[in-house]
Structures are given as structure tokens and as C-alpha cells.
Amino acid sequence: MSETQNVEGPSERMPRIGLNAIIAYVVVAMGLAWLVALPLWLGNGLTTPGAGLLLPVMMYAPAAAVLIVLFVMRPIPKGQRLRFLGMWPLRPAKRVIWMSVIAVFGAFAVVLLALAIASMLGWITLDLVDFSGYREALEANPLVAASGTALPPLGVLILTQLLSMPFAAITINALAAFGEELGWRGFLVPALRRYGTWTALLVSGAIWGLWHAPVILLGYDFGRTDITGVLLMTGGCIAWGVLFGYLRLRSGSMWPAVFAHGALNASAGLPLVLFAAGTRPDPAFALALGISGWIACAVVVIILLLTGEFRRQPALAEPRPRHPGA
Numbered sequence: 001m002s003e004t005q006n007v008e009g010p011s012e013r014m015p016r017i018g019l020n021a022i023i024a025y026v027v028v029a030m031g032l033a034w035l036v037a038l039p040l041w042l043g044n045g046l047t048t049p050g051a052g053l054l055l056p057v058m059m060y061a062p063a064a065a066v067l068i069v070l071f072v073m074r075p076i077p078k079g080q081r082l083r084f085l086g087m088w089p090l091r092p093a094k095r096v097i098w099m100s101v102i103a104v105f106g107a108f109a110v111v112l113l114a115l116a117i118a119s120m121l122g123w124i125t126l127d128l129v130d131f132s133g134y135r136e137a138l139e140a141n142p143l144v145a146a147s148g149t150a151l152p153p154l155g156v157l158i159l160t161q162l163l164s165m166p167f168a169a170i171t172i173n174a175l176a177a178f179g180e181e182l183g184w185r186g187f188l189v190p191a192l193r194r195y196g197t198w199t200a201l202l203v204s205g206a207i208w209g210l211w212h213a214p215v216i217l218l219g220y221d222f223g224r225t226d227i228t229g230v231l232l233m234t235g236g237c238i239a240w241g242v243l244f245g246y247l248r249l250r251s252g253s254m255w256p257a258v259f260a261h262g263a264l265n266a267s268a269g270l271p272l273v274l275f276a277a278g279t280r281p282d283p284a285f286a287l288a289l290g291i292s293g294w295i296a297c298a299v300v301v302i303i304l305l306l307t308g309e310f311r312r313q314p315a316l317a318e319p320r321p322r323h324p325g326a
Helices: 019-042 051-059 061-072 078-085 093-120 132-140 142-147 154-170 172-195 197-211 227-251 255-267 291-306
Strands: none
Touching: 019 051, 019 061, 019 172, 019 197, 051 061, 051 172, 061 172, 078 172, 093 154, 093 227, 093 255, 093 291, 132 154, 154 172, 154 255, 172 197, 172 227, 172 255, 197 227, 227 255, 227 291
């Protein structure tokens, strides 16, 4: 593997995280996820009352695991914690801001590419004129039927949803994604970076995918309640994890990955809006976390590799410039 370009000087190097702290983080994050999901397993699965509240809580299990490891094992000195995690300072601000913008619209572009790939390979039948699948889903919704009010034109609803995605990505979806990204890209990727860039990206992605097992085994996302659902999620998280990890290492900040994750969550349901009525797209192939998404992510990764982007890794956060006499 070729050496990466790192502008980090010896005096600004971040601490090396020991393997024991990495393992402890993974075990705690996994354990907390299962603990939060336990009421679903003891109840009626994803239909258990309150399930919609437990899922966002589970997304903060990685962040809680980071805090536990930091305060119990103290692998990072207090003065370097925010900088190691990529939370602060936001320097250089121009790089962080532009990488965040690229992250949001880039994630949307990859989701659309995945949808186009799924359509070309016959994994989903789209209806981009009448939006018949969306109409069918709305008519089957008991809340819509009970309201008795006429719905706006479907085109208006679709357009409104599309236009609201960037705002949702950087607000409510980013807020939810923050809990995961603080753990996976904030802590785990730079902690594993000592073993090499690709080891950090692939291993962190695999762990991220396996962490979803408590809800995937209940049918979340893929509708599969066996190991195949977990394997599909793991594959999707490895694919997207490489891109999110790239954003983390290339920007020196966790925030672009947070916004990219928010954009993915905001747009991942597009196949379920644009499919044709009477067809049943298989989430394993049609969703952005499914096989079409793997292909789309691979295309982007190849482009990044050919342009040498993975070799450009700045310091985790550049130190504040020192003024003469300071």
C-alpha cells in the first residue's frame, strides 16, 4: 500500500489507541445496541409499542460507548479528545464546509446511481410519470383513508419530498446520525488507522454492519429475519463505510460523515416512492444499502482511487496558527 500524504507534524500527532480500548469500544457498543433492542425481542418485534423511539436511541449507543471508553480507560488525553474525534476545531473551515456540502449531495447522487443501476438490471420497475406505486401506498395507508381529505397531486408531493431532503439531511437526520458517526467515524476509523487506511475503512464498516444485527434480525430494512439480512446490512455498511470513512480522513473532521449519513437516511427510501404499482422490489437489491448500492459505492470508490483521493489525508485537525510573540 502506498504511503498517504499526511501534513501532520510530529508535535501534532494524535495518540495511538491501544487494541484493548478498540475491543472494549466495540463490545460496549454492541452490548448497548442489544440492550436497547431487548424490549423489541421481548415484545412484538418492530411492531412493539414505542419501537419508533427505541431505534433513534439505539443510534446513540456508539456515542455512549465512546464516552464510556474515554472516561473509564482514558486512551486519549483530555485536551486532545475533541480533536481526535474530529469534532473540534473546524480547521481549516473552508475544507470542512466544502467537504460537508460534497458529502450531502454526493450521498444523494450515490443513492440515485444505485436506483438507476437497480432499474437497468431489472431489480426494480420505476414509474416516474404517474408514481403509481406511491399512489398505491398512500391509498393503502389507513391514516390517509381516515382523513377523508383530497391529497395534493402526486407530482407535488414527490417534488416536495425531494426538495426537503437536503434540509432533512443536515437537520433531523444528521442529529440522529451523529450518535453513530461519533462512534464509527469519529473514534473507530482513526483508532484503526494505525493498521492502515483500508484496514480501518473495511473493518470499521463490517463492525458497523454487524452492530445493526439486533434490529436486522427482526426484519428491519431487508425484511429478512435470518443471517442473510445481517450479511446484506454488513455488505451495505462496508460499501457506504468506505465512503464515509474517506470523508472523515480526507477532511480531518467527522462532520462531513455525519451529514453524508444524514443524507443517506433521508433518501434511502426513494425506491419505495418511485416503484411501479403491482411490483414488489426486493430491498436486498433495490435499496441503497442493498446490492445496487454496493455497486454504486464501488464505482465512486474506483473513481476516488484513480484520482488519488485516498492518498490525501490531512491531520485530524490543523493546530491553531501561532502568531509572532505568542
